[in-house]
Amino acid sequence: xxxxxxxxxxxxxxxxxxxxxxxxxxxxxxxxxxxxxxxxxxxxxxxxxxxxxxxxxxxxxxxxxxxxxxxxxxxxxxxxxxxxxxxxxxxxxxxxxxxxxxxxxxxxxxxxxxxxxxxxxxxxxxxxxxxxxxxxxxxxxxxxxxxxxxxxxxxxxxxxxxxxxxxxxxxxxxxxxxxxxxxxxxxxxxxxxxxxxxxxxxxxxxxxxxxxxxxxxxxxxxxxxxxxxxxxxxxxxxxxxxxxxxxxxxxxxxxxxxxxxxxxxxxxxxxxxxxxxxxxxxxxxxxxxxxxxxxxxxxxxxxxxxxxxxxxxxxxxxxxxxxxxxxxxxxxxxxxxxxxxxxxxxxxxxxxxxxxxxxxxxxxxxxxxxxxxxxxxxxx
Ligand SMILES: [Zn+2]
Numbered sequence: 001x002x003x004x005x006x007x008x009x010x011x012x013x014x015x016x017x018x019x020x021x022x023x024x025x026x027x028x029x030x031x032x033x034x035x036x037x038x039x040x041x042x043x044x045x046x047x048x049x050x051x052x053x054x055x056x057x058x059x060x061x062x063x064x065x066x067x068x069x070x071x072x073x074x075x076x077x078x079x080x081x082x083x084x085x086x087x088x089x090x091x092x093x094x095x096x097x098x099x100x101x102x103x104x105x106x107x108x109x110x111x112x113x114x115x116x117x118x119x120x121x122x123x124x125x126x127x128x129x130x131x132x133x134x135x136x137x138x139x140x141x142x143x144x145x146x147x148x149x150x151x152x153x154x155x156x157x158x159x160x161x162x163x164x165x166x167x168x169x170x171x172x173x174x175x176x177x178x179x180x181x182x183x184x185x186x187x188x189x190x191x192x193x194x195x196x197x198x199x200x201x202x203x204x205x206x207x208x209x210x211x212x213x214x215x216x217x218x219x220x221x222x223x224x225x226x227x228x229x230x231x232x233x234x235x236x237x238x239x240x241x242x243x244x245x246x247x248x249x250x251x252x253x254x255x256x257x258x259x260x261x262x263x264x265x266x267x268x269x270x271x272x273x274x275x276x277x278x279x280x281x282x283x284x285x286x287x288x289x290x291x292x293x294x295x296x297x298x299x300x301x302x303x304x305x306x307x308x309x310x311x312x313x314x315x316x317x318x319x320x321x322x323x324x325x326x327x328x329x330x331x332x333x334x335x336x337x338x339x340x341x342x343x344x345x346x347x348x349x350x351x352x353x354x355x356x357x358x359x360x361x362x363x364x365x366x367x368x369x370x371x372x373x374x375x376x377x378x379x380x
Pocket of ligand 1: 052053054055060061062063064065066067
Protein backbone atom coordinates (compact mmCIF):
# COMPACT_ATOMS: atom_id res chain seq x y z
CA UNK A 1 0.00 0.00 0.00
CA UNK A 2 1.47 3.33 -1.06
CA UNK A 3 0.45 6.70 0.36
CA UNK A 4 -0.19 8.01 -3.14
CA UNK A 5 -2.95 5.41 -3.68
CA UNK A 6 -5.01 6.78 -0.79
CA UNK A 7 -7.16 9.84 -1.54
CA UNK A 8 -6.46 12.96 0.53
CA UNK A 9 -5.17 12.99 4.15
CA UNK A 10 -2.18 15.12 3.06
CA UNK A 11 -1.26 16.55 6.44
CA UNK A 12 -1.51 13.19 8.18
CA UNK A 13 0.66 11.55 5.53
CA UNK A 14 3.29 14.26 5.98
CA UNK A 15 3.25 13.85 9.75
CA UNK A 16 3.57 10.08 9.53
CA UNK A 17 6.45 10.39 7.08
CA UNK A 18 8.19 12.82 9.39
CA UNK A 19 8.00 10.42 12.35
CA UNK A 20 9.53 7.64 10.25
CA UNK A 21 12.25 9.91 8.84
CA UNK A 22 13.24 11.16 12.27
CA UNK A 23 13.03 7.72 13.87
CA UNK A 24 10.49 9.01 16.41
CA UNK A 25 7.79 6.44 15.93
CA UNK A 26 5.29 6.19 18.74
CA UNK A 27 4.78 2.53 19.69
CA UNK A 28 1.01 2.76 20.05
CA UNK A 29 -0.99 4.83 17.60
CA UNK A 30 -4.71 4.97 17.07
CA UNK A 31 -6.22 6.00 13.73
CA UNK A 32 -9.75 7.19 14.29
CA UNK A 33 -12.32 8.54 11.86
CA UNK A 34 -15.44 7.71 9.87
CA UNK A 35 -16.08 4.55 7.85
CA UNK A 36 -14.83 4.33 4.27
CA UNK A 37 -12.28 7.17 4.43
CA UNK A 38 -9.15 5.03 3.99
CA UNK A 39 -7.74 5.10 7.54
CA UNK A 40 -6.90 1.37 7.61
CA UNK A 41 -5.07 1.81 4.30
CA UNK A 42 -3.20 4.75 5.83
CA UNK A 43 -2.04 2.58 8.73
CA UNK A 44 -0.82 -0.14 6.35
CA UNK A 45 0.91 2.40 4.07
CA UNK A 46 2.62 3.82 7.15
CA UNK A 47 3.84 0.36 8.21
CA UNK A 48 5.14 -0.28 4.69
CA UNK A 49 6.90 3.08 4.70
CA UNK A 50 8.58 2.36 8.03
CA UNK A 51 9.79 -0.98 6.72
CA UNK A 52 10.97 0.18 3.26
CA UNK A 53 14.79 0.64 3.11
CA UNK A 54 14.57 2.84 0.00
CA UNK A 55 11.85 5.23 1.15
CA UNK A 56 11.68 8.67 -0.45
CA UNK A 57 10.50 11.96 1.05
CA UNK A 58 6.94 11.21 -0.01
CA UNK A 59 6.38 7.46 -0.20
CA UNK A 60 7.70 3.90 -0.03
CA UNK A 61 9.74 2.83 -3.06
CA UNK A 62 7.25 0.15 -4.11
CA UNK A 63 10.06 -1.92 -5.64
CA UNK A 64 12.16 -3.42 -2.84
CA UNK A 65 11.67 -6.86 -1.32
CA UNK A 66 9.93 -5.39 1.71
CA UNK A 67 7.51 -3.35 -0.41
CA UNK A 68 6.71 -6.33 -2.61
CA UNK A 69 5.85 -8.42 0.44
CA UNK A 70 3.82 -5.57 1.86
CA UNK A 71 1.91 -5.22 -1.38
CA UNK A 72 0.95 -8.90 -1.16
CA UNK A 73 0.30 -8.46 2.59
CA UNK A 74 2.65 -11.33 3.37
CA UNK A 75 5.50 -9.55 5.13
CA UNK A 76 6.48 -11.74 8.12
CA UNK A 77 6.76 -8.75 10.47
CA UNK A 78 3.30 -7.43 9.63
CA UNK A 79 0.52 -8.86 11.79
CA UNK A 80 -3.20 -8.24 11.67
CA UNK A 81 -5.98 -8.50 14.20
CA UNK A 82 -9.57 -7.89 13.07
CA UNK A 83 -13.14 -8.95 13.90
CA UNK A 84 -14.10 -12.46 12.85
CA UNK A 85 -17.17 -14.70 13.12
CA UNK A 86 -17.84 -18.10 14.63
CA UNK A 87 -18.66 -20.82 12.12
CA UNK A 88 -19.67 -24.46 12.42
CA UNK A 89 -16.02 -25.43 12.04
CA UNK A 90 -14.54 -22.59 14.06
CA UNK A 91 -16.02 -22.35 17.53
CA UNK A 92 -13.23 -20.21 18.90
CA UNK A 93 -11.88 -18.25 15.93
CA UNK A 94 -8.94 -15.87 15.72
CA UNK A 95 -7.86 -13.54 12.91
CA UNK A 96 -5.32 -15.97 11.46
CA UNK A 97 -8.12 -18.44 10.70
CA UNK A 98 -9.30 -15.93 8.10
CA UNK A 99 -5.96 -14.67 6.78
CA UNK A 100 -6.61 -15.74 3.19
CA UNK A 101 -10.02 -14.02 3.08
CA UNK A 102 -8.54 -10.99 4.81
CA UNK A 103 -5.83 -10.55 2.17
CA UNK A 104 -8.41 -10.86 -0.57
CA UNK A 105 -10.62 -8.31 1.14
CA UNK A 106 -7.78 -5.81 1.65
CA UNK A 107 -6.61 -6.27 -1.93
CA UNK A 108 -10.08 -5.61 -3.34
CA UNK A 109 -10.19 -1.95 -2.24
CA UNK A 110 -8.32 0.70 -0.27
CA UNK A 111 -11.54 1.57 1.57
CA UNK A 112 -13.11 -0.64 4.16
CA UNK A 113 -16.31 -1.17 6.07
CA UNK A 114 -16.95 -3.68 8.83
CA UNK A 115 -20.25 -4.77 7.34
CA UNK A 116 -18.67 -5.67 3.99
CA UNK A 117 -15.91 -7.65 5.66
CA UNK A 118 -18.29 -9.63 7.89
CA UNK A 119 -20.55 -10.31 4.88
CA UNK A 120 -17.58 -11.71 3.00
CA UNK A 121 -16.83 -14.32 5.69
CA UNK A 122 -20.20 -14.88 7.35
CA UNK A 123 -23.74 -15.60 6.38
CA UNK A 124 -24.96 -12.04 6.83
CA UNK A 125 -26.74 -12.97 10.03
CA UNK A 126 -23.60 -12.90 12.13
CA UNK A 127 -21.96 -10.11 14.05
CA UNK A 128 -18.21 -9.84 14.13
CA UNK A 129 -16.08 -9.78 17.24
CA UNK A 130 -12.48 -10.04 18.37
CA UNK A 131 -12.63 -13.01 20.72
CA UNK A 132 -10.69 -13.71 23.91
CA UNK A 133 -8.27 -16.20 22.35
CA UNK A 134 -6.95 -13.40 20.13
CA UNK A 135 -5.07 -11.81 23.03
CA UNK A 136 -3.03 -15.01 23.45
CA UNK A 137 -2.27 -14.85 19.73
CA UNK A 138 -1.10 -11.25 20.04
CA UNK A 139 1.25 -12.20 22.87
CA UNK A 140 2.52 -15.21 20.93
CA UNK A 141 3.23 -13.20 17.79
CA UNK A 142 4.95 -10.41 19.65
CA UNK A 143 7.19 -12.84 21.49
CA UNK A 144 8.60 -14.02 18.16
CA UNK A 145 11.76 -12.40 16.88
CA UNK A 146 11.63 -9.86 14.09
CA UNK A 147 12.25 -11.65 10.83
CA UNK A 148 13.33 -9.08 8.29
CA UNK A 149 12.39 -5.55 9.26
CA UNK A 150 13.53 -3.36 12.11
CA UNK A 151 10.06 -3.33 13.66
CA UNK A 152 7.22 -5.75 14.16
CA UNK A 153 3.96 -4.07 13.31
CA UNK A 154 0.62 -5.16 14.70
CA UNK A 155 -2.36 -3.60 12.91
CA UNK A 156 -5.58 -3.94 14.92
CA UNK A 157 -8.65 -3.04 12.89
CA UNK A 158 -11.79 -2.10 14.84
CA UNK A 159 -9.93 -2.34 18.12
CA UNK A 160 -13.16 -1.33 19.92
CA UNK A 161 -14.47 -4.83 19.17
CA UNK A 162 -12.00 -6.49 21.52
CA UNK A 163 -13.89 -7.95 24.44
CA UNK A 164 -13.10 -6.53 27.85
CA UNK A 165 -10.67 -9.18 29.04
CA UNK A 166 -8.70 -9.00 25.77
CA UNK A 167 -8.71 -5.21 25.94
CA UNK A 168 -7.18 -5.38 29.41
CA UNK A 169 -4.51 -7.76 28.18
CA UNK A 170 -3.78 -5.45 25.25
CA UNK A 171 -3.46 -2.57 27.68
CA UNK A 172 -0.81 -4.47 29.64
CA UNK A 173 1.17 -5.10 26.45
CA UNK A 174 0.93 -1.46 25.41
CA UNK A 175 2.12 -0.40 28.85
CA UNK A 176 5.13 -2.66 28.66
CA UNK A 177 5.66 -3.30 24.97
CA UNK A 178 8.21 -5.77 23.67
CA UNK A 179 11.11 -3.92 22.00
CA UNK A 180 10.78 -2.77 18.39
CA UNK A 181 7.04 -3.28 18.32
CA UNK A 182 4.51 -0.86 16.88
CA UNK A 183 0.77 -1.05 17.38
CA UNK A 184 -1.30 0.66 14.73
CA UNK A 185 -4.89 0.53 15.89
CA UNK A 186 -7.87 1.63 13.84
CA UNK A 187 -11.22 2.61 15.32
CA UNK A 188 -14.50 4.19 14.23
CA UNK A 189 -16.01 4.49 17.69
CA UNK A 190 -13.14 5.30 20.06
CA UNK A 191 -15.61 6.15 22.84
CA UNK A 192 -16.14 2.39 23.16
CA UNK A 193 -12.46 1.88 23.97
CA UNK A 194 -11.08 1.62 27.46
CA UNK A 195 -10.07 5.09 28.68
CA UNK A 196 -6.78 3.63 29.80
CA UNK A 197 -6.02 2.43 26.27
CA UNK A 198 -6.96 5.83 24.85
CA UNK A 199 -4.67 7.61 27.26
CA UNK A 200 -1.70 5.47 26.28
CA UNK A 201 -1.97 5.85 22.53
CA UNK A 202 -1.13 8.64 20.18
CA UNK A 203 -4.34 9.58 18.42
CA UNK A 204 -4.45 10.32 14.72
CA UNK A 205 -7.79 11.88 13.88
CA UNK A 206 -8.68 11.27 10.24
CA UNK A 207 -11.49 13.13 8.51
CA UNK A 208 -14.03 12.37 5.84
CA UNK A 209 -12.57 12.56 2.36
CA UNK A 210 -12.83 16.11 1.10
CA UNK A 211 -15.61 16.51 -1.52
CA UNK A 212 -13.40 17.94 -4.22
CA UNK A 213 -10.78 15.21 -3.91
CA UNK A 214 -13.44 12.54 -3.77
CA UNK A 215 -15.13 13.73 -6.96
CA UNK A 216 -11.76 14.02 -8.73
CA UNK A 217 -10.94 10.44 -7.76
CA UNK A 218 -14.32 9.26 -9.06
CA UNK A 219 -13.72 10.96 -12.40
CA UNK A 220 -10.27 9.37 -12.60
CA UNK A 221 -11.50 5.88 -11.70
CA UNK A 222 -14.85 5.77 -13.47
CA UNK A 223 -16.13 6.99 -16.78
CA UNK A 224 -18.40 9.73 -15.44
CA UNK A 225 -18.92 13.44 -16.03
CA UNK A 226 -18.02 16.21 -13.62
CA UNK A 227 -21.72 16.80 -12.84
CA UNK A 228 -22.32 13.17 -12.06
CA UNK A 229 -19.23 13.02 -9.86
CA UNK A 230 -20.36 16.07 -7.91
CA UNK A 231 -23.86 14.76 -7.35
CA UNK A 232 -22.51 11.36 -6.26
CA UNK A 233 -20.05 13.05 -3.93
CA UNK A 234 -22.84 15.00 -2.23
CA UNK A 235 -24.51 11.71 -1.35
CA UNK A 236 -21.30 9.96 -0.35
CA UNK A 237 -20.65 12.10 2.71
CA UNK A 238 -16.89 11.71 2.55
CA UNK A 239 -16.82 7.93 2.11
CA UNK A 240 -15.30 6.40 -1.00
CA UNK A 241 -17.30 3.21 -0.42
CA UNK A 242 -20.55 5.13 -0.18
CA UNK A 243 -19.63 6.94 -3.41
CA UNK A 244 -19.11 3.59 -5.14
CA UNK A 245 -22.43 2.29 -3.82
CA UNK A 246 -24.21 5.41 -5.03
CA UNK A 247 -22.47 5.12 -8.39
CA UNK A 248 -23.28 1.46 -8.92
CA UNK A 249 -26.89 1.61 -7.78
CA UNK A 250 -27.89 4.83 -9.49
CA UNK A 251 -29.30 6.52 -6.39
CA UNK A 252 -27.52 5.12 -3.40
CA UNK A 253 -28.47 2.15 -1.31
CA UNK A 254 -32.16 2.11 -2.22
CA UNK A 255 -32.97 -1.05 -0.29
CA UNK A 256 -32.67 0.89 2.95
CA UNK A 257 -34.82 3.64 1.49
CA UNK A 258 -37.54 1.14 0.48
CA UNK A 259 -37.54 -0.31 4.00
CA UNK A 260 -37.63 3.17 5.53
CA UNK A 261 -40.50 4.43 3.42
CA UNK A 262 -42.47 1.22 4.05
CA UNK A 263 -41.94 1.52 7.79
CA UNK A 264 -43.06 5.15 7.87
CA UNK A 265 -46.10 4.64 5.60
CA UNK A 266 -47.29 1.58 7.53
CA UNK A 267 -46.70 3.29 10.88
CA UNK A 268 -48.57 6.39 9.81
CA UNK A 269 -51.48 4.26 8.58
CA UNK A 270 -51.42 2.11 11.78
CA UNK A 271 -51.19 -1.02 9.61
CA UNK A 272 -50.23 -3.42 12.38
CA UNK A 273 -50.44 -6.68 10.40
CA UNK A 274 -48.28 -5.25 7.62
CA UNK A 275 -45.84 -3.85 10.16
CA UNK A 276 -45.49 -7.36 11.53
CA UNK A 277 -44.61 -8.55 8.03
CA UNK A 278 -42.11 -5.70 7.70
CA UNK A 279 -40.44 -6.86 10.93
CA UNK A 280 -40.27 -10.39 9.48
CA UNK A 281 -38.49 -9.03 6.43
CA UNK A 282 -36.00 -7.20 8.64
CA UNK A 283 -35.34 -10.29 10.78
CA UNK A 284 -34.44 -12.24 7.63
CA UNK A 285 -31.75 -9.65 6.81
CA UNK A 286 -29.71 -10.36 9.92
CA UNK A 287 -28.31 -8.12 12.61
CA UNK A 288 -25.51 -6.36 10.74
CA UNK A 289 -27.93 -5.19 8.04
CA UNK A 290 -30.52 -4.23 10.64
CA UNK A 291 -27.93 -2.00 12.26
CA UNK A 292 -26.99 -0.43 8.92
CA UNK A 293 -30.68 0.20 8.25
CA UNK A 294 -31.12 1.91 11.63
CA UNK A 295 -28.15 4.19 10.98
CA UNK A 296 -29.57 5.02 7.56
CA UNK A 297 -33.02 5.67 9.08
CA UNK A 298 -31.58 7.94 11.79
CA UNK A 299 -29.84 9.97 9.07
CA UNK A 300 -32.92 10.28 6.91
CA UNK A 301 -35.08 11.26 9.90
CA UNK A 302 -32.59 13.98 10.78
CA UNK A 303 -32.63 15.21 7.17
CA UNK A 304 -36.43 15.27 7.21
CA UNK A 305 -36.42 17.29 10.40
CA UNK A 306 -34.03 19.79 8.79
CA UNK A 307 -36.19 19.88 5.68
CA UNK A 308 -39.24 20.67 7.79
CA UNK A 309 -37.39 23.27 9.85
CA UNK A 310 -35.80 25.23 6.99
CA UNK A 311 -37.32 24.04 3.70
CA UNK A 312 -35.74 26.82 1.65
CA UNK A 313 -32.21 25.84 2.70
CA UNK A 314 -32.58 22.18 1.84
CA UNK A 315 -29.82 21.98 -0.75
CA UNK A 316 -27.23 23.22 1.74
CA UNK A 317 -28.33 21.18 4.71
CA UNK A 318 -29.46 17.81 3.45
CA UNK A 319 -27.94 15.42 0.93
CA UNK A 320 -30.68 13.35 -0.63
CA UNK A 321 -30.97 11.10 -3.63
CA UNK A 322 -33.87 11.83 -5.98
CA UNK A 323 -36.19 9.15 -4.55
CA UNK A 324 -35.42 10.18 -0.98
CA UNK A 325 -36.14 13.79 -1.84
CA UNK A 326 -39.49 12.98 -3.47
CA UNK A 327 -40.56 10.99 -0.41
CA UNK A 328 -39.21 13.53 2.06
CA UNK A 329 -40.94 16.51 0.48
CA UNK A 330 -44.24 14.99 1.68
CA UNK A 331 -43.01 13.14 4.75
CA UNK A 332 -40.95 15.94 6.36
CA UNK A 333 -44.07 17.65 7.70
CA UNK A 334 -44.53 14.76 10.17
CA UNK A 335 -41.03 15.12 11.66
CA UNK A 336 -40.75 18.11 13.95
CA UNK A 337 -39.47 19.38 17.29
CA UNK A 338 -42.24 17.61 19.25
CA UNK A 339 -41.29 14.10 18.11
CA UNK A 340 -37.78 14.07 16.58
CA UNK A 341 -36.08 13.51 19.94
CA UNK A 342 -38.34 10.56 20.80
CA UNK A 343 -37.99 9.03 17.33
CA UNK A 344 -34.24 9.34 17.64
CA UNK A 345 -34.32 7.67 21.05
CA UNK A 346 -36.41 4.75 19.82
CA UNK A 347 -34.15 4.01 16.83
CA UNK A 348 -30.98 4.43 18.86
CA UNK A 349 -32.37 2.15 21.57
CA UNK A 350 -33.28 -0.48 18.96
CA UNK A 351 -29.73 -0.28 17.56
CA UNK A 352 -28.19 -0.76 20.99
CA UNK A 353 -30.46 -3.65 21.92
CA UNK A 354 -29.80 -5.42 18.62
CA UNK A 355 -26.10 -4.96 19.18
CA UNK A 356 -26.48 -6.57 22.60
CA UNK A 357 -28.08 -9.61 21.00
CA UNK A 358 -31.64 -9.03 22.21
CA UNK A 359 -34.45 -10.64 20.19
CA UNK A 360 -34.47 -8.62 16.96
CA UNK A 361 -38.11 -9.53 16.31
CA UNK A 362 -39.30 -8.13 19.63
CA UNK A 363 -37.01 -5.08 19.46
CA UNK A 364 -38.07 -4.08 15.94
CA UNK A 365 -41.77 -4.66 16.53
CA UNK A 366 -41.61 -2.61 19.70
CA UNK A 367 -39.82 0.15 17.80
CA UNK A 368 -42.42 0.10 15.00
CA UNK A 369 -45.31 0.37 17.47
CA UNK A 370 -43.62 3.34 19.15
CA UNK A 371 -43.21 5.01 15.75
CA UNK A 372 -46.96 4.56 15.14
CA UNK A 373 -47.62 6.68 18.23
CA UNK A 374 -44.85 9.21 17.64
CA UNK A 375 -45.99 10.04 14.11
CA UNK A 376 -49.42 10.95 15.56
CA UNK A 377 -47.94 13.77 17.67
CA UNK A 378 -48.97 17.13 16.23
CA UNK A 379 -46.63 20.06 15.83
CA UNK A 380 -48.75 22.99 16.92
ZN1 LIG B 1 10.48 -0.25 -0.64
